[in-house]
Structures are given as structure tokens and as C-alpha cells.
Amino acid sequence: MRKISMVDLKSQYEKIKPEIDKSISGVIDTTSFINGPAVKEFQTALEKYLGVKHVIPCANGTDALQISMMALGLKPGDEVIAPSFTFIATAEVIAVLGLTPVLVDVEPDTFNISPEAILKAITPRTKAIVPVHLFGQTADMDAIMEIAKKHNLFVIEDACQSIGSDYQNASGEWKKSGTIGHVGCTSFFPSKNLGCYGDGGAIFTNDDQLAAKMRSIVNHGMTVRYYHDDIGVNSRLDSIQAAVLNVKLKHLDEYALARQQVAAAYDKAFKDQPELTVPARFIRSTHVFHQYTLLVKGVDRNKLPEFMATKDIPAMIYYPVPIHLQKAYLDPRYQSGDFPVTEDLCSSVISLPMHTEMDAEQLNYITSSVLEYLKGPRK
Ligand SMILES: *Cc1c(COP(=O)(O)O)cnc(C)c1O
Numbered sequence: 252m253r254k255i256s257m258v259d260l261k262s263q264y265e266k267i268k269p270e271i272d273k274s275i276s277g278v279i280d281t282t283s284f285i286n287g288p289a290v291k292e293f294q295t296a297l298e299k300y301l302g303v304k305h306v307i308p309c310a311n312g313t314d315a316l317q318i319s320m321m322a323l324g325l326k327p328g329d330e331v332i333a334p335s336f337t338f339i340a341t342a343e344v345i346a347v348l349g350l351t352p353v354l355v356d357v358e359p360d361t362f363n364i365s366p367e368a369i370l371k372a373i374t375p376r377t378k379a380i381v382p383v384h385l386f387g388q389t390a391d392m393d394a395i396m397e398i399a400k401k402h403n404l405f406v407i408e409d410a411c412q413s414i415g416s417d418y419q420n421a422s423g424e425w426k427k428s429g430t431i432g433h434v435g436c437t438s439f440f441p442s443k444n445l446g447c448y449g450d451g452g453a454i455f456t457n458d459d460q461l462a463a464k465m466r467s468i469v470n471h472g473m474t475v476r477y478y479h480d481d482i483g484v485n486s487r488l489d490s491i492q493a494a495v496l497n498v499k500l501k502h503l504d505e506y507a508l509a510r511q512q513v514a515a516a517y518d519k520a521f522k523d524q525p526e527l528t529v530p531a532r533f534i535r536s537t538h539v540f541h542q543y544t545l546l547v548k549g550v551d552r553n554k555l556p557e558f559m560a561t562k563d564i565p566a567m568i569y570y571p572v573p574i575h576l577q578k579a580y581l582d583p584r585y586q587s588g589d590f591p592v593t594e595d596l597c598s599s600v601i602s603l604p605m606h607t608e609m610d611a612e613q614l615n616y617i618t619s620s621v622l623e624y625l626k627g628p629r630k
Pocket residue numbers: 311312313314337338340341383409411412437438439440450451452
């Protein structure tokens with residue numbers, strides 16, 4: 252049996268090696284390493300795939316979030332609502348820009364931001380909401396957009412884990428995750444669903460003016476060379492990463508299908524176990540399974556990763572500590588117990604290996620190992 256990893260990038264590369272190698276050496280041959288034709292090609296292809304007017308490539312998903320907030324003109328003192336159950340980058344950029352992160356709880360079934368909690372957190376200083384489409388399915392965007400409209404707020408979608416997932420709104424229209432709010436952000440970190448071979452990210456919007464501002468900000472606030480109309484940053488997607496993405500974007504839907512098949516096999520093996528809750532599917536969204544995350548109750552969740560390690564199977568806890576209890580983010584506004592759903596998730600979630608190259612033998616070995624733990628004396 253092939254060694255099991257959380258994400259098997261090596262086996263994936265082996266299948267597309269000729270295409271990838273050719274695409275990368277194409278960039279090296281022309282030496283257009285910064286903003287070369289590969290970047291423009293990727294931008295256009297991604298705009299088409301997402302059905303969005305503008306894609307602005309940038310250096311990583313964290314920058315994508317930061318640049319969005321800069322372009323929207325958010326200022327110190329402005330409040331930005333974000334879930335406490337997410338990867339740190341979501342709240343980090345809010346803090347880095349001197350804005351005030353206002354954390355809220357999530358839904359117990361989908362793990363995504365709770366619209367009800369958003370409503371309760373709104374004050375006269377609130378300027379934006381950052382829904383995170385956690386683990387690969389889209390948050391309740393109808394409810395979020397309605398709140399945003401009513402309270403005149405910007406919506407910045409953190410689609411770093413959900414690229415390719417489809418959302419159906421109440422009028423029946425399908426939209427790609429990240430193209431519903433004012434701005435959407437994604438990451439091409441290698442282990443993400445559309446991962447490059449280093450760091451990368453992109454911002455999406457249908458707003459021409461905002462797009463122009465963001466294109467300027469990613470490149471030192473410059474539209475005409477050496478004339479700086481905005482305070483910007485240096486955050487470009489490099490051409491070699493774009494070359495990798497040009498190949499992998501063509502495979503994205505097939506990769507999502509492979510992940511969904513792994514999820515279906517996990518569901519089948521675990522759905523009747525009283526100690527496990529398989530991931531709920533939000534009716535309005537497809538799920539692209541950036542992670543397959545179980546809830547573990549009634550057995551020791553914390554010893555499960557150790558047990559899996561003895562079988563040479565990785566298992567990860569995303570995320571063990573909510574943002575409001577992270578040392579750097581401690582704030583008198585928040586105490587332990589404030590976000591009961593988030594805190595409960597942090598003590599009961601576990602993510603199993605999830606990638607595009609899993610075979611039946613590996614799946615069988617993973618599921619039987621989890622079932623063995625449930626039956627075992629470790630209870
Ligand atoms: C990965 C991720 C980011 C940050 O992306 P980077 O490319 O690593 O900077 C932000 N938010 C979420 C939810 C993520 O999963």
C-alpha cells in the first residue's frame with residue numbers, strides 16, 4: 252500500500268508531470284518571471300471558470316484578504332465581523348490593518364458563520380462581514396447578503412478552502428463560491444483544492460472600480476510605472492506558479508469529484524457509528540471537501556490522532572483553539588464560553604486524509620483503523 256498522507260501531492264504530480272514540466276519550463280525559457288503571459292492566461296481562465304468579471308492574482312490568500320480590505324477603504328476603528336472557528340489568517344489581516352475583529356459563533360452542523368450571530372454583533376461601527384466557506388462548502392450567503400444589504404456592509408468571502416464549490420441562491424441561480432459577495436479571496440497554497448507549488452492567491456470581484464483599485468494595490472499602488480496613486484503592497488502571483496495553475500485548473504472539477512468520492516466512502520463507513528457525526532451538507536452548496544471533518548463524541552478525540560499515528564495514518568485537528576482564545580488575540584471583550592458551538596467543535600473535530608489520489612485499499616485501511624479505535628479499550 253502507498254504511504255497515506257493528508258494530501259498526496261506527489262502522486263498527483265506524477266499523473267500530470269509532462270504537462271506541468273512543460274508549462275514550467277515554458278516560463279523559464281522566456282524568463283518572464285513576474286507578470287508574464289502565464290499569469291494573464293491564468294487570470295482569464297479563472298475568470299471564465301468562476302463566471303466572474305475580474306480575477307486579480309496575488310501572492311497568497313492572506314494578502315488577498317488584506318488587499319480586499321485596503322481596497323474597500325476600511326479604516327482603523329472599523330469593525331469587521333468574522334467567525335471564531337477558522338484559520339487565523341481571516342482575523343490576522345483585520346488586526347494587521349488596525350481594524351477591529353468582531354468574532355462570532357458558527358453553525359453546529361455546517362461549521363460556517365451563523366447569520367443570527369452576525370446580526371447580534373452589528374454596531375454602528377460595523378463595516379464588513381467575512382464569511383469563511385470552511386472545509387469546502389459555501390456559507391449561507393443568501394442570509395449574509397441580505398443582512399449586508401440592510402445594514403450597508405461589505406461582504407468579503409474567504410473562499411480559500413472552497414474554490415470550485417457551487418452555491419444556489421433562493422432564486423435558483425448557481426454561482427461559484429467566492430463570487431457572491433463584493434469580493435472573494437482564495438489561496439493556492441499547495442495543499443488547497445487548487446494548489447500551486449509554492450504560495451499563491453487571488454481576489455475575485457464583479458465591480459470594475461474595485462478591481463482597478465486592487466490591481467493597483469497588489470503592485471505598489473501603481474498603474475503607470477513609478478507613479479503611485481494608492482498606498483500598495485508587493486503581492487504578485489509569480490509566473491511559475493501561474494504555469495502550474497494553468498495546468499491544474501483544467502483538472503479542478505475532476506479533483507473535486509475525486510474528493511467527493513473519498514467523502515462518500517468515509518460517510519458510508521462512519522454514518523452508523525454513534526460516536527461519530529459525518530459532515531453535514533448545506534442544502535444550497537456543493538461540498539468540495541478541502542477537509543473531511545468528523546465530530547467525535549463519547550470517546551477520547553484527543554487520543555485518536557495518536558492511535559492513527561501508530562497505524563501510520565495522519566489525522567489532524569482543524570482547529571484546536573478558536574481565535575478568541577488564541578494568545579495574540581485575547582481581548583477583554585471575549586471569554587472562554589462566549590462561543591459555545593466553536594468551542595465544542597474545537598474539542599470534537601478531527602480531519603482525515605483527503606486528497607485526489609486516494610485508492611480503495613488506503614480508504615479501507617483508514618476507515619477500519621478508525622472503527623478499531625471506537626471498539627478498542629481506549630474508550
Ligand atoms: C489557507 C487559508 C488562508 C490563507 O491562505 P494563504 O495562501 O496560506 O495565505 C486564509 N483563510 C483560510 C480559511 C485558509 O484556509
